[in-house]
């Protein structure tokens with residue numbers, strides 16, 4: 001089936017009419033990859049599936065919401081959009097605005113944006129303004145500007161973003177042939193995505209398309225964990241810049257998702273995120289950006305605390321967990337290079353290369 005993007009794929013669930021001009025880059029329909037090696041390493045009863053959102057057109061799940069937000073901005077007659085961003089929202093907004101032929105303005109925290117994301121916003125022609133402040137300051141600014149100017153706000157406080165993003169839940173249930181997973185794990189930053197996934201699972205369940213609803217397992221970075229701590233964090237810190245947010249806009253709906261689903265919102269340290277980030281890439285061959293690995297780090301922590309030991313799965317005797325890998329690893333090559341083993345440089349001789357790779361010069365053939 002030709003992929004025509006998430007609005008066409010799930011048109012009955014999206015706020016569009018037959019005459020709506022749909023702005024799409026054929027986002028969505030991303031793979032759900034079984035992670036056998038991770039499952040084996042984490043808990044004997046888990047089946048883990050990775051929803052690899054890095055394979056969206058701009059490399060993150062933000063495209064699911066942006067197709068809907070830009071489609072509605074154009075339908076409502078806006079000639080420009082604005083957003084605050086930790087990086088991926090700006091990359092996505094810039095691309096979809098370019099596609100639609102409208103202006104895009106992005107406000108980002110200076111020096112805290114992964115290089116890949118910044119390059120995207122720039123090459124798509126957005127007006128990029130860095131502020132000497134954090135994401136929370138940037139969001140406050142764009143909310144105020146959008147309320148007084150004819151420019152559409154496309155952060156996840158825009159309800160159309162959530163409508164588009166809920167398509168991720170529909171795809172998972174479709175791939176699992178009418179079942180939601182037992183648990184759904186994802187990183188939590190501004191908390192739009194956990195709210196969107198829960199909305200999607202509920203809608204599919206109500207429509208009779210899913211036989212069950214998952215427990216929602218959200219994870220914040222320990223230095224940016226306002227929901228876990230129960231209060232805003234003034235100076236949020238974490239190397240997982242996509243979730244470096246101290247006062248999430250969708251705080252209330254995230255807590256509802258947790259409580260209605262019987263799930264958990266927990267926190268993981270940067271050390272745990274970094275380990276999970278490396279593990280995912282090195283034992284599973286899947287490269288996601290640091291924030292995405294918070295979901296894996298969270299699973300490891302819950303498994304170690306016995307969370308899954310007595311859980312009853314909806315089918316069979318294995319617990320199915322989906323993990324949203326929210327963004328592609330190539331977004332943030334600096335973090336990968338810092339986390340990985342160093343490369344070596346040697347003289348261009350066979351002797352030197354053999355020594356560097358740990359083979360002896362006297363061995364005649366690799367077998």
Ligand SMILES: *Cc1c(COP(=O)(O)O)cnc(C)c1O
Nearest residue numbers: 088189190191192193242326327
């Ligand atoms: C935006 C983003 C998040 C956080 O999603 P929220 O909806 O803000 O909670 C996590 N990971 C990546 C890669 C992101 O781009």
